[in-house]
Amino acid sequence: MAAVSRDGTDGWLGASWSAPRPPRPRPSPVPRPQWRTLLQLRRNALSTWGEPAYRELVLAGPFLGRQSLLLNEPAAIKQVLVDKAAAYGRTAATLRILHPMIGDGLFLAEGEAWRFQRRTAAPAFAPKSLGLVATIAARRTAAALDRLAKEGRRIVDLLALFQELALEIAGEALFSQALEPFTRRLRAQLDRYGTRLARPSPLDLALPRGWPSPEELLRRRMGRAWFALVAEIVAERRARGIEAPRDLFDALASARDPETGRGFSERELLDQIATFLIAGHETTALALFWSSYLLGLAPEIQEAVAAEARRSELSPEAAPRAALPVARAVVQEALRLYPPAFTIVREAREPDEVAGHRLAPGDLVVVAPWVLHRHERLWAEPDRFDPRRFLPGAPPVDRFAYLPFGVGPRVCIGAQFALVEASVVLAVLLARHRLELVGPKRVLPVAVVTTHPDRRPAFRLGPRG
Numbered sequence: 190m191a192a193v194s195r196d197g198t199d200g201w202l203g204a205s206w207s208a209p210r211p212p213r214p215r216p217s218p219v220p221r222p223q224w225r226t227l228l229q230l231r232r233n234a235l236s237t238w239g240e241p242a243y244r245e246l247v248l249a250g251p252f253l254g255r256q257s258l259l260l261n262e263p264a265a266i267k268q269v270l271v272d273k274a275a276a277y278g279r280t281a282a283t284l285r286i287l288h289p290m291i292g293d294g295l296f297l298a299e300g301e302a303w304r305f306q307r308r309t310a311a312p313a314f315a316p317k318s319l320g321l322v323a324t325i326a327a328r329r330t331a332a333a334l335d336r337l338a339k340e341g342r343r344i345v346d347l348l349a350l351f352q353e354l355a356l357e358i359a360g361e362a363l364f365s366q367a368l369e370p371f372t373r374r375l376r377a378q379l380d381r382y383g384t385r386l387a388r389p390s391p392l393d394l395a396l397p398r399g400w401p402s403p404e405e406l407l408r409r410r411m412g413r414a415w416f417a418l419v420a421e422i423v424a425e426r427r428a429r430g431i432e433a434p435r436d437l438f439d440a441l442a443s444a445r446d447p448e449t450g451r452g453f454s455e456r457e458l459l460d461q462i463a464t465f466l467i468a469g470h471e472t473t474a475l476a477l478f479w480s481s482y483l484l485g486l487a488p489e490i491q492e493a494v495a496a497e498a499r500r501s502e503l504s505p506e507a508a509p510r511a512a513l514p515v516a517r518a519v520v521q522e523a524l525r526l527y528p529p530a531f532t533i534v535r536e537a538r539e540p541d542e543v544a545g546h547r548l549a550p551g552d553l554v555v556v557a558p559w560v561l562h563r564h565e566r567l568w569a570e571p572d573r574f575d576p577r578r579f580l581p582g583a584p585p586v587d588r589f590a591y592l593p594f595g596v597g598p599r600v601c602i603g604a605q606f607a608l609v610e611a612s613v614v615l616a617v618l619l620a621r622h623r624l625e626l627v628g629p630k631r632v633l634p635v636a637v638v639t640t641h642p643d644r645r646p647a648f649r650l651g652p653r654g
């Protein structure tokens with residue numbers, strides 16, 4: 190084995206192997222009368238962007254009577270998401286699609302209510318909590334792999350495995366709760382929502398704020414069943430009571446607004462828990478899926494992750510002793526090529542001028558990590574899978590060209606949680622197993638709420654000698 194270099198990556202940064210290019214995953218763009226775009230948004234938003242989106246820094250066009258800007262220009266992105274963040278808000282379509290499932294929790298809240306919620310939740314995501322996340326992730330992954338071994342299963346649907354695992358890890362880390370009794374029902378409801386109800390209909394996109402679309406009514410019905418399940422989870426957590434350490438549930442349940450002395454109502458608390466249950470696992474499971482898919486195409490990079498994992502003396506009882514820079518770089522590169530949150534959309538709340546375009550209230554600004562991360566002017570060989578871009582010592586990536594977690598005040602509160610979790614899960618998995626894609630290698634991304642695969646490829650988990 191090569192000597193371990195100062196950055197802990199076996200000098201891998203300078204390695205001369207040629208990094209693979211995954212099968213071109215961009216679905217071919219369709220011609221663009223507006224009604225086709227509306228249909229494509231329902232089927233797969235990724236196919237609405239043609240080649241100019243990956244070349245131009247700003248694209249402007251009409252969208253259902255409003256102006257819409259697609260921004261790839263780092264300074265313009267900073268203006269909208271950071272400098273003038275308060276002048277932009279979530280769109281009516283986002284509310285129609287997500288509100289029935291996450292209510293007024295942290296993701297959708299605005300103004301003073303959002304500030305209070307963010308302050309309340311922040312301590313649970315502070316850097317000191319990440320060691321616990323790593324320990325839980327290592328233990329839960331080892332246990333899941335033991336279960337598979339006991340059942341003699343070698344051919345596995347990794348996406349399903351990661352979805353359950355990420356739910357278990359979020360449950361234990363945030364709510365000190367074993368979610369296993371609820372996992373099957375939680376996943377069944379989320380899958381039903383994801384495959385059918387989450388798809389935006391033309392009316393979701395066209396109707397003004399406050400007018401319910403027919404789909405929204407269906408979503409609300411499903412939302413009632415969903416919130417009944419979330420209430421069961423909360424009831425179980427309360428009935429058991431938890432000794433220290435204080436977790437996110439305790440922080441939310443005991444929060445008091447310093448000005449009014451008011452805490453969350455029962456419904457508001459359920460909104461928060463639903464938000465963290467959904468936001469806290471689906472995206473991370475997808476990051477793990479796409480990382481595994483890319484590693485299935487790149488055995489040499491897999492070996493590097495496995496070698497690092499072995500060196501880090503991973504143990505199910507303790508957090509990994511090293512920061513796992515190679516596994517982390519693989520996850521970051523997977524988040525570049527397949528960002529689970531493929532767009533960040535904002536609606537202008539007041540007039541503004543962005544990249545030379547005048548915006549009126551109601552106009553749309555789209556920052557699309559999917560496009561931005563594959564932009565020809567912002568990345569060298571954008572379609573190539575090359576985790577070396579993210580290794581310590583690599584030239585820094587432009588802060589506004591890489592936004593898997595967004596940026597500015599609404600940046601993902603769980604970004605570090607997700608990166609630690611995904612790196613540890615990947616390391617524990619690869620320390621034990623060689624991943625091999627079974628059957629056709631081509632898997633295409635489909636974007637509806639998140640970027641998921643068009644099919645669930647099977648992986649063979651071979652022994653690693």
Ligand code: HEM
Pocket residue numbers: 295296297307359464465468469470472473476528529530533534592593594595596598599600601602603604606607
């Ligand atoms: C790879 C995994 C993840 C990805 C790609 C991701 C992506 C994102 C993005 C892009 C946003 C910002 C959206 C915007 O500005 O409109 C966001 C917000 C958020 N994320 Fe994540 N996320 C991930 C994991 C997590 C985890 C693990 C949690 C919690 C445990 C979480 C909870 C949230 C919440 C609550 C917000 C709303 C924050 C606010 O508006 O203040 N996410 N996420």
